[in-house]
Amino acid sequence: MRETLIESLGVTLYEETLDNGLHVALLPRPGFQQVFVTLTTRFGSTDQTVDVPGRGEAWVVPDGVAHFLEHKMFDMPTGDVFADFAKHGAAANAFTSFEQTTYLFSCTEDLTENTRILLDYVQTPYFTDASVEKEKGIIGQEIRMYDDNPDWRCFFGLLQCLYQRHPLRIPIAGTIESIAQIDTDLLYRCYETFYHPGNMLFFAAGGFDPAALLEVVRENQAGKAFPDCPRVERNLPTEPVGIRQGRNVAQLGVSQARCLIGWKDGQTGLAGAELLRQELLTGVILDTLFGRGSDFYHLLLDEGLIDQHFSWEYEASNSYGYTLLGGNTTDVDTLVGRVDETIESVIRKGLSAEAFERNVRKAMGRFVLGFDSPSGIARNYTAYWVKGVDWLDSLAVLNSLTLEEAQQRLAEHLVPELRAVSVIEPVSIATGA
Amino acid sequence: MTSFASFDDGRCSVHILRTAQFHTRHIHVKMTRPMRREQVTATALLPYLWMEGTGEHPSALELTRRSEALFGTVLQTAIGKRADRHVVEVYAGMPESAAEPDTLYKEVLELVWQVILNPATEGGVFPAGHVERQRSLHQKRIASVLDDKIQYAYERCLEEVSRDGPEALPRFGFVDDLETCTPTRLWQVYEDFLREARVHVYLVGPFADAKAEAERVLRLLHKAFPGAPDTFSPVHPLSPQGADERRVVEEQAVMQGKLNLGLRTGMAYADASYPALLVANGILGGFPHSKLFRNVREKNSLAYYASSRLDALTGVVSIQTGIEVSRYEQALAIIREQIEDLRNGRVDEQELEYTKLGLRNQYRVMLDQPMTMADLHFTGVLAGHPRPIEQLLHEIEQVSREQVIQAAESWQVDTVYFLKGRVQASA
Numbered sequence: 001m002r003e004t005l006i007e008s009l010g011v012t013l014y015e016e017t018l019d020n021g022l023h024v025a026l027l028p029r030p031g032f033q034q035v036f037v038t039l040t041t042r043f044g045s046t047d048q049t050v051d052v053p054g055r056g057e058a059w060v061v062p063d064g065v066a067h068f069l070e071h072k073m074f075d076m077p078t079g080d081v082f083a084d085f086a087k088h089g090a091a092a093n094a095f096t097s098f099e100q101t102t103y104l105f106s107c108t109e110d111l112t113e114n115t116r117i118l119l120d121y122v123q124t125p126y127f128t129d130a131s132v133e134k135e136k137g138i139i140g141q142e143i144r145m146y147d148d149n150p151d152w153r154c155f156f157g158l159l160q161c162l163y164q165r166h167p168l169r170i171p172i173a174g175t176i177e178s179i180a181q182i183d184t185d186l187l188y189r190c191y192e193t194f195y196h197p198g199n200m201l202f203f204a205a206g207g208f209d210p211a212a213l214l215e216v217v218r219e220n221q222a223g224k225a226f227p228d229c230p231r232v233e234r235n236l237p238t239e240p241v242g243i244r245q246g247r248n249v250a251q252l253g254v255s256q257a258r259c260l261i262g263w264k265d266g267q268t269g270l271a272g273a274e275l276l277r278q279e280l281l282t283g284v285i286l287d288t289l290f291g292r293g294s295d296f297y298h299l300l301l302d303e304g305l306i307d308q309h310f311s312w313e314y315e316a317s318n319s320y321g322y323t324l325l326g327g328n329t330t331d332v333d334t335l336v337g338r339v340d341e342t343i344e345s346v347i348r349k350g351l352s353a354e355a356f357e358r359n360v361r362k363a364m365g366r367f368v369l370g371f372d373s374p375s376g377i378a379r380n381y382t383a384y385w386v387k388g389v390d391w392l393d394s395l396a397v398l399n400s401l402t403l404e405e406a407q408q409r410l411a412e413h414l415v416p417e418l419r420a421v422s423v424i425e426p427v428s429i430a431t432g433a
Numbered sequence: 434m435t436s437f438a439s440f441d442d443g444r445c446s447v448h449i450l451r452t453a454q455f456h457t458r459h460i461h462v463k464m465t466r467p468m469r470r471e472q473v474t475a476t477a478l479l480p481y482l483w484m485e486g487t488g489e490h491p492s493a494l495e496l497t498r499r500s501e502a503l504f505g506t507v508l509q510t511a512i513g514k515r516a517d518r519h520v521v522e523v524y525a526g527m528p529e530s531a532a533e534p535d536t537l538y539k540e541v542l543e544l545v546w547q548v549i550l551n552p553a554t555e556g557g558v559f560p561a562g563h564v565e566r567q568r569s570l571h572q573k574r575i576a577s578v579l580d581d582k583i584q585y586a587y588e589r590c591l592e593e594v595s596r597d598g599p600e601a602l603p604r605f606g607f608v609d610d611l612e613t614c615t616p617t618r619l620w621q622v623y624e625d626f627l628r629e630a631r632v633h634v635y636l637v638g639p640f641a642d643a644k645a646e647a648e649r650v651l652r653l654l655h656k657a658f659p660g661a662p663d664t665f666s667p668v669h670p671l672s673p674q675g676a677d678e679r680r681v682v683e684e685q686a687v688m689q690g691k692l693n694l695g696l697r698t699g700m701a702y703a704d705a706s707y708p709a710l711l712v713a714n715g716i717l718g719g720f721p722h723s724k725l726f727r728n729v730r731e732k733n734s735l736a737y738y739a740s741s742r743l744d745a746l747t748g749v750v751s752i753q754t755g756i757e758v759s760r761y762e763q764a765l766a767i768i769r770e771q772i773e774d775l776r777n778g779r780v781d782e783q784e785l786e787y788t789k790l791g792l793r794n795q796y797r798v799m800l801d802q803p804m805t806m807a808d809l810h811f812t813g814v815l816a817g818h819p820r821p822i823e824q825l826l827h828e829i830e831q832v833s834r835e836q837v838i839q840a841a842e843s844w845q846v847d848t849v850y851f852l853k854g855r856v857q858a859s860a
Binding site for chain 1: 454455456457492493494497498501502504505506507526527528529530531562566569570573574576577578579580581582583685686687688689720721722730731734735736737738755756757783786787790791793794795797798800801
């Protein structure tokens with residue numbers, strides 16, 4: 001078991017890759033009651049084309065299949081796995097995102113039993129025609145719920161503007177039409193392709209003894225046989241440099257217009273430390289320009305153009321990257337114009353060294369504050385692991401960022417040609433009986 | 434140490450959790466008084482006005498930069514509502530990793546006092562510019578309650594359930610009141626509030642001497658908040674009315690219908706039967722093993738979410754589901770069946786056991802989340818009946834099947850609320 005002490009945080013990471021390929025990473029927070037445990041596979045909504053060399057032609061899956069599979073994993077030949085967790089006082093859940101599916105539980109007792117339940121159910125595919133059909137109604141309502149969610153709609157509207165072919169455009173849960181095509185055969189095929197331990201991470205954070213927990217995982221895995229790990233090729237379609245369209249507009253029953261302004265990142269193909277550096281650097285730049293402590297934010301609040309929901313985000317992986325910012329607004333076009341002016345002016349005059357430095361320190365402080373949440377640690381660690389990034393290096397990377405590289409990055413990334421706008425317009429709302 | 438040590442002086446209390454467990458040191462001030470129609474909007478504006486600037490950092494920008502420069506310290510204010518009480522909150526969280534965490538803590542505490550006691554002024558009242566900006570933002574704050582339909586349906590249903598009481602007042606107040614929220618009037622409400630509020634300060638961190646720190650803070654508080662203990666009575670649950678249930682239907686541009694039920698139980702946090710009430714709600718809809726999830730979602734595929742939650746102070750149980758509009762009658766019938774089953778004692782040992790274990794886990798996790806612990810403590814304060822987590826854990830363990838059935842017996846479905854899409858021309 002490899003031990004890495006992160007001195008600045010006073011925590012140690014324990015790691016081992018088991019014989020079957022499962023990577024185990026453990027981050028104890030001594031004194032915590034809770035243990036937050038995750039089992040993650042690299043299978044997400046962007047895995048649209050599945051290519052396993054030596055196993056026939058590449059095939060295309062219906063939108064939303066990774067998420068559908070996540071739902072159906074909870075069925076066991078013995079019944080519903082929620083009952084097994086409930087018997088040991090654990091709260092279980094799962095989620096699917098662009099590049100991963102994560103199964104999780106949190107518990108304060110019976111860690112050994114709960115860990116075995118997690119490993120066993122995720123490693124037991126059991127699908128029946130009846131249960132697959134039934135799930136379509138449930139996921140149909142989940143999709144309807146997102147249909148009414150303005151943040152979600154605005155976000156996907158933006159991705160659909162920025163990307164021409166990249167499957168980032170696909171809604172994570174798919175559509176009611178696309179999930180209608182899913183059957184048991186397809187779920188088994190996806191399972192066999194993506195759920196080999198060699199494609200997965202077991203991660204835990206919280207109050208536990210790492211040697212003992214590792215032993216539970218090791219023993220459980222040693223009792224199971226797996227075929228060789230399929231080598232999955234991620235055949236992403238070639239994404240053109242440019243964006244698909246400059247604007248997307250949708251109507252919803254909301255109180256006021258909201259908009260997200262986004263930039264497609266031209267700098268993709270990064271991995272590991274380089275990718276982490278790009279993410280953290282871009283985050284500090286955006287916070288400096290548009291954060292709560294920026295001139296921009298307060299000026300626009302004064303003018304009544306935005307409200308306190310205004311925020312920014314940068315997200316990147318090996319094959320994609322995007323910046324987005326926005327929120328509610330009284331005037332979409334004026335807001336877009338003001339954002340453009342601000343970027344142009346900062347590129348011309350240069351970033352303020354004082355503001356940049358302040359926001360680096362702030363990002364470091366906020367990173368440390370996050371370490372009191374085992375669930376937050378687990379979500380971050382796993383999301384970055386999927387991208388091949390060691391998230392625990394963040395403090396060191398933040399500390400080494402320079403104003404010069406920020407200047408350069410700003411000029412390269414936030415260019416008008418790669419910008420799009422997603423708008424949600426309010427439709428009038430009738431209330432009353 | 435797993436519970437707050439409390440120190441009181443007049444209408445001020447300091448609750449300290451002395452611990453070296455966390456990377457964050459927390460300061461959370463909760464100031465409360467009963468909600469009143471005529472002051473509800475002005476009071477709701479106060480915490481937002483405070484963030485517009487202080488005497489020393491006279492604009493929102495300067496104040497934000499000051500806190501962020503303190504090693505990324507999070508400084509926030511909010512308006513909350515617990516039963517019929519308005520709660521004005523100020524929170525600060527700072528990293529223990531700072532070179533001198535004790536010095537940082539003193540600086541942040543000083544900043545928190547400035548926010549509450551020394552807001553920026555102009556001619557002895559809040560600056561007109563600050564008031565203008567917050568009035569405009571507050572109007573949007575009130576309007577945007579519409580944007581999250583799940584939350585909207587939840588709040589509308591609760592509002593209907595508590596229709597005649599101050600519990601029905603919205604925590605943000607009313608758009609129509611904003612016109613009267615002038616700098617002068619807001620300042621009067623501010624002074625009223627300082628004069629009247631019951632003040633609770635929660636502190637979490639590795640304090641060398643909890644008592645000494647509490648006394649130091651109480652001395653500061655005493656000067657700003659003089660006077661005797663308040664005479665506010667404890668919060669009481671809403672009692673079942675015995676009248677027929679109400680049906681409320683609202684139409685909006687939505688794809689999914691939101692079917693919510695509000696039940697009055699007549700019991701709440703201070704009652705001896707509260708642990709049984711918690712278990713009863715858990716069996717009905719608190720978990721994935723609960724009746725609602727199993728029957729509405731798993732068995733009948735009617736919804737993605739189907740759950741219930743208990744308000745500890747009003748004792749209202751809120752059932753929430755998101756369904757296809759055309760399945761309203763079917764979903765309602767299944768929900769009613771679950772309530773009836775619970776009331777009629779159709780509860781097996783397994784449901785009881787799993788629910789008690791699930792609740793036990795929820796409360797034990799709180800020991801890692803000092804601000805959630807503070808909220809629970811505050812609930813006990815408002816109810817006039819503190820229950821340390823260890824006690825609650827013990828009480829939950831003791832709950833019997835008979836007690837659960839007894840606790841559910843008096844539940845009354847008060848309101849059936851349905852938010853549905855506009856009728857559309859069919860193809």
